[in-house]
Amino acid sequence: MIVVTEDPGVRPKTSVRSGSSAEEALDVQTMVVPERGRWAVEIVVIFADGVVRTRIDTFPTEARAHLSAGLIKHAAERDLRGPLNG
Numbered sequence: 001m002i003v004v005t006e007d008p009g010v011r012p013k014t015s016v017r018s019g020s021s022a023e024e025a026l027d028v029q030t031m032v033v034p035e036r037g038r039w040a041v042e043i044v045v046i047f048a049d050g051v052v053r054t055r056i057d058t059f060p061t062e063a064r065a066h067l068s069a070g071l072i073k074h075a076a077e078r079d080l081r082g083p084l085n086g
Contacts, residue, residue, distance in 0.1 A: 024048065028076040030069035032062065039065035043072055 027046040032039055038058040045052045056072060059065040 025076075025080055028073060028080065030056075030073040030076075032065045032069050034062075041065050041069045041072065043076065045076070 025045050025047055029044045029046075031042045031044065033042065034040075035058060038060060039062045040058045041056040043054050043056055045054075057068065059068060
C-alpha cells in the first residue's frame with residue numbers, strides 16, 4: 001500500500017502492507033549489464049510475494065562494476081536468514 005500526500009513537491013511515503021513478507025528476503029542476486037558504453041550494477045531481491053529489481057549505479061569499466069556487484073551481494077547476503085547453500 002502506498003500512501004500519497006497531496007503536496008506534489010513531497011515524495012510519497014511507502015509502508016509495508018499487513019501480511020506481507022517484505023521483511024523476509026529469500027534470495028539476492030546482482031547483475032552487471034552494459035548500458036550506453038558504461039556498465040550498470042543492478043540488485044535483484046526475491047521475496048515470497050514478489051521480486052524487486054533496483055539499479056545501483058553505473059561504472060566506466062566492467063571490472064569496477066563486477067567488483068561493486070560482488071561487494072553489494074556479499075553485504076546483502078549477511079541479512080538473509082537461514083543457510084545460503086541449502
